[in-house]
Amino acid sequence: MDWLITAFDKVLRVVTGVTPGTRPNPARQAQVSDLSETERRHSAGLMRVNHVGEVCAQALYDSQARFARTEALRRQFKEAGREEEDHLAWTAERLDELGSRTSLLNPLWYAGAYVTGALAAKAGDARSLGFVVETERQVEAHLAGHLKTLPESDHKSRAIVEQMRVDEVAHGASAQDLGAEAMPLPVRMAMRAMAKVMTTTAYYI
Structure with a gap:
Protein backbone atom coordinates (compact mmCIF):
# COMPACT_ATOMS: atom_id res chain seq x y z
CA MET A 1 0.00 0.00 0.00
CA ASP A 2 2.87 2.40 0.81
CA TRP A 3 4.37 1.74 -2.62
CA LEU A 4 1.02 2.43 -4.28
CA ILE A 5 0.57 5.74 -2.45
CA THR A 6 4.12 6.83 -3.30
CA ALA A 7 3.68 5.89 -6.95
CA PHE A 8 0.35 7.70 -7.20
CA ASP A 9 1.84 10.81 -5.62
CA LYS A 10 4.68 10.83 -8.14
CA VAL A 11 2.36 10.33 -11.10
CA LEU A 12 0.18 13.19 -9.88
CA ARG A 13 3.20 15.51 -9.56
CA VAL A 14 4.52 14.53 -12.98
CA VAL A 15 1.31 15.05 -14.94
CA THR A 16 0.51 18.34 -13.17
CA GLY A 17 4.00 19.76 -13.71
CA VAL A 18 4.99 20.32 -10.08
CA THR A 19 7.95 17.94 -9.85
CA PRO A 20 10.93 19.78 -8.31
CA GLY A 21 14.35 19.65 -9.92
CA THR A 22 17.65 19.12 -8.11
CA ARG A 23 20.02 20.98 -10.44
CA PRO A 24 19.85 24.74 -11.06
CA ASN A 25 17.75 25.73 -14.04
CA PRO A 26 20.22 26.67 -16.84
CA ALA A 27 17.80 29.41 -17.93
CA ARG A 28 18.48 31.42 -14.79
CA HIS A 42 5.96 29.38 -30.71
CA SER A 43 8.39 29.01 -27.81
CA ALA A 44 5.54 27.95 -25.54
CA GLY A 45 4.39 25.33 -28.04
CA LEU A 46 7.87 23.86 -28.31
CA MET A 47 8.44 23.88 -24.55
CA ARG A 48 5.06 22.19 -24.03
CA VAL A 49 6.20 19.47 -26.43
CA ASN A 50 9.43 19.13 -24.46
CA HIS A 51 7.52 18.94 -21.18
CA VAL A 52 5.35 16.15 -22.61
CA GLY A 53 8.53 14.35 -23.62
CA GLU A 54 9.70 14.50 -20.02
CA VAL A 55 6.34 13.26 -18.74
CA CYS A 56 6.80 10.28 -21.04
CA ALA A 57 10.40 9.84 -19.90
CA GLN A 58 9.26 9.55 -16.29
CA ALA A 59 6.68 6.93 -17.22
CA LEU A 60 9.15 4.98 -19.34
CA TYR A 61 11.91 4.91 -16.74
CA ASP A 62 9.46 4.09 -13.92
CA SER A 63 7.99 1.13 -15.77
CA GLN A 64 11.34 -0.11 -17.10
CA ALA A 65 12.81 0.05 -13.60
CA ARG A 66 9.86 -1.79 -12.11
CA PHE A 67 10.04 -4.65 -14.62
CA ALA A 68 13.84 -4.83 -15.06
CA ARG A 69 15.30 -8.26 -14.43
CA THR A 70 18.41 -7.17 -12.53
CA GLU A 71 18.86 -4.83 -9.60
CA ALA A 72 21.77 -3.06 -11.33
CA LEU A 73 19.59 -2.14 -14.30
CA ARG A 74 16.77 -1.13 -11.99
CA ARG A 75 19.11 1.34 -10.30
CA GLN A 76 20.29 2.65 -13.68
CA PHE A 77 16.74 3.40 -14.80
CA LYS A 78 15.85 5.06 -11.50
CA GLU A 79 18.95 7.28 -11.64
CA ALA A 80 18.22 8.33 -15.22
CA GLY A 81 14.64 9.08 -14.21
CA ARG A 82 15.83 11.33 -11.39
CA GLU A 83 17.99 13.31 -13.82
CA GLU A 84 15.03 13.65 -16.19
CA GLU A 85 13.02 15.20 -13.34
CA ASP A 86 15.21 18.27 -13.74
CA HIS A 87 14.06 18.60 -17.35
CA LEU A 88 10.45 18.25 -16.23
CA ALA A 89 10.89 21.06 -13.70
CA TRP A 90 12.80 23.35 -16.09
CA THR A 91 10.29 23.07 -18.91
CA ALA A 92 7.33 23.60 -16.56
CA GLU A 93 9.00 26.71 -15.13
CA ARG A 94 9.68 28.08 -18.60
CA LEU A 95 6.09 27.48 -19.69
CA ASP A 96 4.91 29.47 -16.68
CA GLU A 97 7.30 32.31 -17.58
CA LEU A 98 5.91 32.31 -21.11
CA GLY A 99 2.38 32.62 -19.75
CA SER A 100 1.41 29.18 -21.01
CA ARG A 101 0.52 25.77 -19.58
CA THR A 102 1.47 22.12 -19.74
CA SER A 103 -0.41 19.71 -22.00
CA LEU A 104 -4.00 18.91 -21.09
CA LEU A 105 -3.35 15.36 -22.26
CA ASN A 106 -0.51 14.61 -19.81
CA PRO A 107 -2.38 11.74 -18.08
CA LEU A 108 -2.86 10.08 -21.47
CA TRP A 109 0.78 10.58 -22.47
CA TYR A 110 1.96 9.15 -19.15
CA ALA A 111 -0.29 6.08 -19.34
CA GLY A 112 0.72 5.28 -22.90
CA ALA A 113 4.43 5.66 -22.14
CA TYR A 114 4.17 3.50 -19.02
CA VAL A 115 2.63 0.64 -20.99
CA THR A 116 5.28 1.03 -23.70
CA GLY A 117 8.08 0.93 -21.13
CA ALA A 118 6.61 -2.16 -19.51
CA LEU A 119 6.46 -3.94 -22.88
CA ALA A 120 10.08 -3.01 -23.57
CA ALA A 121 11.14 -4.35 -20.18
CA LYS A 122 9.24 -7.58 -20.69
CA ALA A 123 11.25 -8.15 -23.89
CA GLY A 124 14.39 -8.49 -21.76
CA ASP A 125 17.04 -6.18 -20.38
CA ALA A 126 19.06 -5.92 -23.60
CA ARG A 127 15.96 -4.95 -25.59
CA SER A 128 14.86 -2.57 -22.84
CA LEU A 129 18.23 -0.84 -22.99
CA GLY A 130 18.01 -0.77 -26.78
CA PHE A 131 14.68 0.98 -26.46
CA VAL A 132 16.36 3.64 -24.30
CA VAL A 133 19.15 4.10 -26.84
CA GLU A 134 16.70 4.57 -29.71
CA THR A 135 14.43 6.82 -27.66
CA GLU A 136 17.30 9.06 -26.63
CA ARG A 137 18.61 9.16 -30.19
CA GLN A 138 15.25 10.37 -31.45
CA VAL A 139 14.85 12.83 -28.58
CA GLU A 140 18.31 14.29 -29.21
CA ALA A 141 17.44 14.84 -32.88
CA HIS A 142 14.13 16.37 -31.88
CA LEU A 143 15.84 18.79 -29.45
CA ALA A 144 18.44 19.72 -32.06
CA GLY A 145 15.56 20.60 -34.36
CA HIS A 146 14.04 22.81 -31.68
CA LEU A 147 17.31 24.70 -31.34
CA LYS A 148 16.99 25.55 -35.03
CA THR A 149 13.42 26.83 -34.78
CA LEU A 150 13.31 28.51 -31.36
CA PRO A 151 13.52 32.31 -31.65
CA GLU A 152 17.15 33.42 -31.55
CA SER A 153 16.27 35.92 -28.83
CA ASP A 154 14.69 33.29 -26.56
CA HIS A 155 17.91 32.63 -24.68
CA LYS A 156 16.15 31.05 -21.70
CA SER A 157 14.36 28.34 -23.68
CA ARG A 158 17.46 27.70 -25.76
CA ALA A 159 19.61 27.22 -22.63
CA ILE A 160 17.16 24.65 -21.26
CA VAL A 161 16.89 22.74 -24.53
CA GLU A 162 20.66 22.62 -25.01
CA GLN A 163 21.24 21.17 -21.52
CA MET A 164 18.46 18.66 -22.10
CA ARG A 165 20.11 17.62 -25.37
CA VAL A 166 23.45 17.05 -23.64
CA ASP A 167 21.81 14.96 -20.92
CA GLU A 168 19.84 12.82 -23.39
CA VAL A 169 23.00 11.99 -25.32
CA ALA A 170 24.63 10.87 -22.05
CA HIS A 171 21.66 8.67 -21.12
CA GLY A 172 21.72 6.98 -24.48
CA ALA A 173 25.47 6.36 -24.23
CA SER A 174 25.09 4.86 -20.75
CA ALA A 175 22.39 2.47 -21.97
CA GLN A 176 24.58 1.48 -24.94
CA ASP A 177 27.51 0.74 -22.62
CA LEU A 178 25.33 -1.56 -20.51
CA GLY A 179 24.72 -3.88 -23.44
CA ALA A 180 21.81 -2.47 -25.41
CA GLU A 181 20.46 -4.52 -28.29
CA ALA A 182 19.54 -2.55 -31.40
CA MET A 183 15.84 -2.13 -32.08
CA PRO A 184 14.50 -3.68 -35.32
CA LEU A 185 13.73 -1.21 -38.11
CA PRO A 186 9.91 -1.64 -37.88
CA VAL A 187 10.06 -0.81 -34.17
CA ARG A 188 12.18 2.27 -34.81
CA MET A 189 9.77 3.43 -37.48
CA ALA A 190 6.78 2.88 -35.19
CA MET A 191 8.51 4.89 -32.46
CA ARG A 192 9.07 7.78 -34.87
CA ALA A 193 5.44 7.69 -35.97
CA MET A 194 4.15 7.75 -32.40
CA ALA A 195 6.53 10.58 -31.51
CA LYS A 196 5.26 12.58 -34.49
CA VAL A 197 1.66 12.26 -33.30
CA MET A 198 2.64 13.26 -29.78
CA THR A 199 4.73 16.29 -30.73
CA THR A 200 2.19 17.61 -33.24
CA THR A 201 -0.67 17.32 -30.76
CA ALA A 202 1.20 18.58 -27.70
CA TYR A 203 2.30 21.76 -29.49
CA TYR A 204 -1.32 22.94 -29.33
CA ILE A 205 -3.05 20.94 -26.59
Whole structure:
Protein backbone atom coordinates (compact mmCIF):
# COMPACT_ATOMS: atom_id res chain seq x y z
CA MET A 1 0.00 0.00 0.00
CA ASP A 2 2.87 2.40 0.81
CA TRP A 3 4.37 1.74 -2.62
CA LEU A 4 1.02 2.43 -4.28
CA ILE A 5 0.57 5.74 -2.45
CA THR A 6 4.12 6.83 -3.30
CA ALA A 7 3.68 5.89 -6.95
CA PHE A 8 0.35 7.70 -7.20
CA ASP A 9 1.84 10.81 -5.62
CA LYS A 10 4.68 10.83 -8.14
CA VAL A 11 2.36 10.33 -11.10
CA LEU A 12 0.18 13.19 -9.88
CA ARG A 13 3.20 15.51 -9.56
CA VAL A 14 4.52 14.53 -12.98
CA VAL A 15 1.31 15.05 -14.94
CA THR A 16 0.51 18.34 -13.17
CA GLY A 17 4.00 19.76 -13.71
CA VAL A 18 4.99 20.32 -10.08
CA THR A 19 7.95 17.94 -9.85
CA PRO A 20 10.93 19.78 -8.31
CA GLY A 21 14.35 19.65 -9.92
CA THR A 22 17.65 19.12 -8.11
CA ARG A 23 20.02 20.98 -10.44
CA PRO A 24 19.85 24.74 -11.06
CA ASN A 25 17.75 25.73 -14.04
CA PRO A 26 20.22 26.67 -16.84
CA ALA A 27 17.80 29.41 -17.93
CA ARG A 28 18.48 31.42 -14.79
CA GLN A 29 21.84 32.53 -16.14
CA ALA A 30 20.50 33.29 -19.61
CA GLN A 31 19.90 36.78 -20.92
CA VAL A 32 16.31 38.01 -20.64
CA SER A 33 14.91 39.25 -23.95
CA ASP A 34 11.56 40.55 -25.09
CA LEU A 35 9.65 38.24 -27.43
CA SER A 36 6.93 39.17 -29.86
CA GLU A 37 3.56 37.51 -29.31
CA THR A 38 4.20 35.17 -32.23
CA GLU A 39 7.61 34.21 -30.86
CA ARG A 40 6.20 33.70 -27.37
CA ARG A 41 3.47 31.37 -28.63
CA HIS A 42 5.96 29.38 -30.71
CA SER A 43 8.39 29.01 -27.81
CA ALA A 44 5.54 27.95 -25.54
CA GLY A 45 4.39 25.33 -28.04
CA LEU A 46 7.87 23.86 -28.31
CA MET A 47 8.44 23.88 -24.55
CA ARG A 48 5.06 22.19 -24.03
CA VAL A 49 6.20 19.47 -26.43
CA ASN A 50 9.43 19.13 -24.46
CA HIS A 51 7.52 18.94 -21.18
CA VAL A 52 5.35 16.15 -22.61
CA GLY A 53 8.53 14.35 -23.62
CA GLU A 54 9.70 14.50 -20.02
CA VAL A 55 6.34 13.26 -18.74
CA CYS A 56 6.80 10.28 -21.04
CA ALA A 57 10.40 9.84 -19.90
CA GLN A 58 9.26 9.55 -16.29
CA ALA A 59 6.68 6.93 -17.22
CA LEU A 60 9.15 4.98 -19.34
CA TYR A 61 11.91 4.91 -16.74
CA ASP A 62 9.46 4.09 -13.92
CA SER A 63 7.99 1.13 -15.77
CA GLN A 64 11.34 -0.11 -17.10
CA ALA A 65 12.81 0.05 -13.60
CA ARG A 66 9.86 -1.79 -12.11
CA PHE A 67 10.04 -4.65 -14.62
CA ALA A 68 13.84 -4.83 -15.06
CA ARG A 69 15.30 -8.26 -14.43
CA THR A 70 18.41 -7.17 -12.53
CA GLU A 71 18.86 -4.83 -9.60
CA ALA A 72 21.77 -3.06 -11.33
CA LEU A 73 19.59 -2.14 -14.30
CA ARG A 74 16.77 -1.13 -11.99
CA ARG A 75 19.11 1.34 -10.30
CA GLN A 76 20.29 2.65 -13.68
CA PHE A 77 16.74 3.40 -14.80
CA LYS A 78 15.85 5.06 -11.50
CA GLU A 79 18.95 7.28 -11.64
CA ALA A 80 18.22 8.33 -15.22
CA GLY A 81 14.64 9.08 -14.21
CA ARG A 82 15.83 11.33 -11.39
CA GLU A 83 17.99 13.31 -13.82
CA GLU A 84 15.03 13.65 -16.19
CA GLU A 85 13.02 15.20 -13.34
CA ASP A 86 15.21 18.27 -13.74
CA HIS A 87 14.06 18.60 -17.35
CA LEU A 88 10.45 18.25 -16.23
CA ALA A 89 10.89 21.06 -13.70
CA TRP A 90 12.80 23.35 -16.09
CA THR A 91 10.29 23.07 -18.91
CA ALA A 92 7.33 23.60 -16.56
CA GLU A 93 9.00 26.71 -15.13
CA ARG A 94 9.68 28.08 -18.60
CA LEU A 95 6.09 27.48 -19.69
CA ASP A 96 4.91 29.47 -16.68
CA GLU A 97 7.30 32.31 -17.58
CA LEU A 98 5.91 32.31 -21.11
CA GLY A 99 2.38 32.62 -19.75
CA SER A 100 1.41 29.18 -21.01
CA ARG A 101 0.52 25.77 -19.58
CA THR A 102 1.47 22.12 -19.74
CA SER A 103 -0.41 19.71 -22.00
CA LEU A 104 -4.00 18.91 -21.09
CA LEU A 105 -3.35 15.36 -22.26
CA ASN A 106 -0.51 14.61 -19.81
CA PRO A 107 -2.38 11.74 -18.08
CA LEU A 108 -2.86 10.08 -21.47
CA TRP A 109 0.78 10.58 -22.47
CA TYR A 110 1.96 9.15 -19.15
CA ALA A 111 -0.29 6.08 -19.34
CA GLY A 112 0.72 5.28 -22.90
CA ALA A 113 4.43 5.66 -22.14
CA TYR A 114 4.17 3.50 -19.02
CA VAL A 115 2.63 0.64 -20.99
CA THR A 116 5.28 1.03 -23.70
CA GLY A 117 8.08 0.93 -21.13
CA ALA A 118 6.61 -2.16 -19.51
CA LEU A 119 6.46 -3.94 -22.88
CA ALA A 120 10.08 -3.01 -23.57
CA ALA A 121 11.14 -4.35 -20.18
CA LYS A 122 9.24 -7.58 -20.69
CA ALA A 123 11.25 -8.15 -23.89
CA GLY A 124 14.39 -8.49 -21.76
CA ASP A 125 17.04 -6.18 -20.38
CA ALA A 126 19.06 -5.92 -23.60
CA ARG A 127 15.96 -4.95 -25.59
CA SER A 128 14.86 -2.57 -22.84
CA LEU A 129 18.23 -0.84 -22.99
CA GLY A 130 18.01 -0.77 -26.78
CA PHE A 131 14.68 0.98 -26.46
CA VAL A 132 16.36 3.64 -24.30
CA VAL A 133 19.15 4.10 -26.84
CA GLU A 134 16.70 4.57 -29.71
CA THR A 135 14.43 6.82 -27.66
CA GLU A 136 17.30 9.06 -26.63
CA ARG A 137 18.61 9.16 -30.19
CA GLN A 138 15.25 10.37 -31.45
CA VAL A 139 14.85 12.83 -28.58
CA GLU A 140 18.31 14.29 -29.21
CA ALA A 141 17.44 14.84 -32.88
CA HIS A 142 14.13 16.37 -31.88
CA LEU A 143 15.84 18.79 -29.45
CA ALA A 144 18.44 19.72 -32.06
CA GLY A 145 15.56 20.60 -34.36
CA HIS A 146 14.04 22.81 -31.68
CA LEU A 147 17.31 24.70 -31.34
CA LYS A 148 16.99 25.55 -35.03
CA THR A 149 13.42 26.83 -34.78
CA LEU A 150 13.31 28.51 -31.36
CA PRO A 151 13.52 32.31 -31.65
CA GLU A 152 17.15 33.42 -31.55
CA SER A 153 16.27 35.92 -28.83
CA ASP A 154 14.69 33.29 -26.56
CA HIS A 155 17.91 32.63 -24.68
CA LYS A 156 16.15 31.05 -21.70
CA SER A 157 14.36 28.34 -23.68
CA ARG A 158 17.46 27.70 -25.76
CA ALA A 159 19.61 27.22 -22.63
CA ILE A 160 17.16 24.65 -21.26
CA VAL A 161 16.89 22.74 -24.53
CA GLU A 162 20.66 22.62 -25.01
CA GLN A 163 21.24 21.17 -21.52
CA MET A 164 18.46 18.66 -22.10
CA ARG A 165 20.11 17.62 -25.37
CA VAL A 166 23.45 17.05 -23.64
CA ASP A 167 21.81 14.96 -20.92
CA GLU A 168 19.84 12.82 -23.39
CA VAL A 169 23.00 11.99 -25.32
CA ALA A 170 24.63 10.87 -22.05
CA HIS A 171 21.66 8.67 -21.12
CA GLY A 172 21.72 6.98 -24.48
CA ALA A 173 25.47 6.36 -24.23
CA SER A 174 25.09 4.86 -20.75
CA ALA A 175 22.39 2.47 -21.97
CA GLN A 176 24.58 1.48 -24.94
CA ASP A 177 27.51 0.74 -22.62
CA LEU A 178 25.33 -1.56 -20.51
CA GLY A 179 24.72 -3.88 -23.44
CA ALA A 180 21.81 -2.47 -25.41
CA GLU A 181 20.46 -4.52 -28.29
CA ALA A 182 19.54 -2.55 -31.40
CA MET A 183 15.84 -2.13 -32.08
CA PRO A 184 14.50 -3.68 -35.32
CA LEU A 185 13.73 -1.21 -38.11
CA PRO A 186 9.91 -1.64 -37.88
CA VAL A 187 10.06 -0.81 -34.17
CA ARG A 188 12.18 2.27 -34.81
CA MET A 189 9.77 3.43 -37.48
CA ALA A 190 6.78 2.88 -35.19
CA MET A 191 8.51 4.89 -32.46
CA ARG A 192 9.07 7.78 -34.87
CA ALA A 193 5.44 7.69 -35.97
CA MET A 194 4.15 7.75 -32.40
CA ALA A 195 6.53 10.58 -31.51
CA LYS A 196 5.26 12.58 -34.49
CA VAL A 197 1.66 12.26 -33.30
CA MET A 198 2.64 13.26 -29.78
CA THR A 199 4.73 16.29 -30.73
CA THR A 200 2.19 17.61 -33.24
CA THR A 201 -0.67 17.32 -30.76
CA ALA A 202 1.20 18.58 -27.70
CA TYR A 203 2.30 21.76 -29.49
CA TYR A 204 -1.32 22.94 -29.33
CA ILE A 205 -3.05 20.94 -26.59
